[in-house]
Amino acid sequence: MSRVAIVTGGTRGIGAAISKGLKDAGYTVAATYAGNTEAAEKFSAETGISVFKWDVADPKACEAGIAQVTEELGPVEVLVNNAGITRDGWFHKMDYDQWSAVMKTNLDSMFTMSRPVLDGMRERGAGRIINISSINGQKGQIGQTNYSAAKAGVIGFTKALAQETARKGITVNCICPGYIDTDMVAAVPEKVLESIIGQIPVGRLGKAEEIAGMVCYLASSAAAFVTGSVMTINGAQYVAN
Ligand code: NDP
Numbered sequence: 001m002s003r004v005a006i007v008t009g010g011t012r013g014i015g016a017a018i019s020k021g022l023k024d025a026g027y028t029v030a031a032t033y034a035g036n037t038e039a040a041e042k043f044s045a046e047t048g049i050s051v052f053k054w055d056v057a058d059p060k061a062c063e064a065g066i067a068q069v070t071e072e073l074g075p076v077e078v079l080v081n082n083a084g085i086t087r088d089g090w091f092h093k094m095d096y097d098q099w100s101a102v103m104k105t106n107l108d109s110m111f112t113m114s115r116p117v118l119d120g121m122r123e124r125g126a127g128r129i130i131n132i133s134s135i136n137g138q139k140g141q142i143g144q145t146n147y148s149a150a151k152a153g154v155i156g157f158t159k160a161l162a163q164e165t166a167r168k169g170i171t172v173n174c175i176c177p178g179y180i181d182t183d184m185v186a187a188v189p190e191k192v193l194e195s196i197i198g199q200i201p202v203g204r205l206g207k208a209e210e211i212a213g214m215v216c217y218l219a220s221s222a223a224a225f226v227t228g229s230v231m232t233i234n235g236a237q238y239v240a241n
Contacts, residue, residue: 002028004074005219006066008056008113009033009083010049011040013182014132017208018080019049021216027078030069032056034083056083057104062112076117078128078219081110081154086184091145099146106150110157118165127170128219131158132211135178138232138240151176155230162228171227173218178234181205202235 003026010019010031019031029049033040040051050073054065070076084106087098114129121127136144137151154174162172179185179196185205188196197205214231217223232240 002074003077004028004030004069005078005080006030006032006069006076006113006117007080007082008109010080011043011051012036013184014177014180014208014211015080015082016043017212018082018215019043020047021209021212022078022080022219023047023049025216025219027219028073030073032065032083056081056109056113057101059112062109063116066113066116070120075120075124077121077126078130079113079117080130080132080215081113082132083109084132084134084151084184086144086147086187088143088147090143094146102146102150106147107153107157110154114161118170121170122165122168125169127165127168129158129161129165129170129172130215130218131172131174133158133174133176133230135176135232135234135238138176138230139238158230159228166227171218171223173223173226173229173231175211175214175218175231175233176240177206177211178237179205180208180211182208200235200237204235206233206235 005022005027007015007019009015011033019029023029030052031049032052044051052065054061087102089098131154133154134151136148137155140148158172158174
């Protein structure tokens with residue numbers, strides 16, 4: 001039977017690199033996306049990876065989408081909760097829609113995606129959940145109270161669920177990338193980006209493949225004892241413990 005991995009937001013940026021990495025590691029990958037069908041179809045044609053469209057913030061859509069993947073590809077062994085958005089702005093100017101969109105996509109998705117796969121993982125006594133948080137969930141970032149709060153929530157969620165599932169052969173970990181060269185970072189104004197790169201001791205942005213490498217390790221049997229961990233990958237920009 002094929003070993004199935006779902007990567008949310010797996011058609012672009014970091015998620016696309018994760019999808020490709022897991023495919024190369026032998027998984028049958030389901031890459032999900034929100035609405036950019038053109039990019040998703042191009043990605044699928046180039047890689048042969050199956051793509052599925054649903055909103056990770058919609059609980060019913062997640063249940064239905066996961067059921068479809070299970071029926072078409074097989075039970076989900078690895079879930080990578082990668083989909084995320086930013087809606088930046090200083091808090092005193094932020095409206096509720098900016099707050100709530102980021103909370104729903106970046107934090108509620110931990111529930112909407114993980115809850116439907118968990119029963120199967122518990123029954124089979126095996127599973128991997130890998131959550132993509134952020135450096136800004138560790139240190140907080142001006143202009144990103146919503147994003148920083150959601151990503152810090154991802155870390156707390158990871159640590160709690162890891163303890164709940166440890167005896168069931170399921171590991172739950174999260175990765176905190178620093179600034180990675182994707183569309184999300186391309187949206188940052190050039191001057192701000194220059195100053196950010198100046199704060200990265202390694203002297204460059206990270207690459208999506210550098211995050212994918214850690215995901216593949218965490219998905220592997222070599223990482224069976226790694227659970228509840230927060231993996232920091234940021235070129236030493238923020239040295240957290
Ligand atoms: P991109 O903006 O490049 O890609 C985002 C992906 O997520 C796309 O596939 C997009 O689908 C999908 N997506 C967005 N919203 C939803 C939704 N509601 N439902 C389903 N899919 C959705 O993002 P990155 O690759 O830069 O970021 C990936 C993750 O890494 C995010 O969680 C981000 O917060 C985190 N991160 C990124 C950093 C960076 O420097 N880039 C740094 C630290 C963390 P579609 O193509 O249809 O829009």
